[in-house]
Amino acid sequence: MSNAQSPATSRRSERSRQAILTATRELVSEVGYGKVSIEAIAARAGVGKQTIYRWWPSKGAVIFDSFLALSEVTGQEAALPDTGDLAADLRLVLRATVAEFADPDFERPIRALNIEIIHDSELAIQYREKLAAPVDEIKKARLRSAQEAGQLDPDADLDLVLEFLYAPLFQRWLLRSGPLTADYADSLVETTLRAFRP
């Protein structure tokens, strides 16, 4: 047996893989993590169960990858812009994040994933290691460049800076406790930068 694939086979594989990931995200949104089955994913993606098991060892693994893939697609907010103006760059990113969370189609699968993470401490560790921590590192690189440019307290705890920037938005979105607007994004940036002024 050879692992070499023809270009046509490779394109078919990639199409199947994407179909499986899309079907998984849709099903998690519709019925919740707990009720999604490999059978249902296979049926919706138009593949056999064995195709899924060839690539993923478990239901948890395919669901997790389906969200990883989503974050790769929409991961532009991970790479913070660096125009040299920290406040302007953060406003841009926070406004985009607020707009995403205010969009029902976008937020629904992320909400379903968060519910599972909040419920399941093992999944929380996986999520932290594979997704949240790498994204935070990218954001912290931008904050470090602002520290060097004298725009942010050089002694600031950067994990705390990120929590102040994002946690109020996260809470407001999760609990639906207030409006998600561009003004709100701006006030998160302004308040956080006031707290961590050099």
Place this chain on the structure above:
Amino acid sequence: MSNAQSPATSRRSERSRQAILTATRELVSEVGYGKVSIEAIAARAGVGKQTIYRWWPSKGAVIFDSFLALSEVTGQEAALPDTGDLAADLRLVLRATVAEFADPDFERPIRALNIEIIHDSELAIQYREKLAAPVDEIKKARLRSAQEAGQLDPDADLDLVLEFLYAPLFQRWLLRSGPLTADYADSLVETTLRAFRP
């Protein structure tokens, strides 16, 4: 028929009510909101189903009241102390809150309730109106007194002040993304007060 009850009957009623609320909280923690049934609550509380339906119209109503009752029992953090020193008062309250969230027995039912609120937008509105908003009002009264004493920016948006104080803790607890310590509580108070300095 008369509504008058003898003192003994009234004591028995109160005991049944408390047994129902306790059984409800325990079951929500153990099996999750979705799987709790009125039958199971009645069995664990040692009452008949009709006793529950006499006081509550639905499963949702008894579950909600069971958490309201919990917040009345442990509601001391709602009434913020007022010694005249805002930083000291907030440190006391935030340290107590952090300690509660770090206690598995305490946090488990609150986590179960939050998962339901995050999932169910109708329950989120009820929670906001009946529980979160009144508690926030009590906290804001303390912040207003600090504004009058010149310890907090008189123009500060008090909802935003509360979000900066509590949302990082809420997120860290929900996602298990960092340690819940007294030092962390202190840094939330210090950072928030720096942002909203007069």
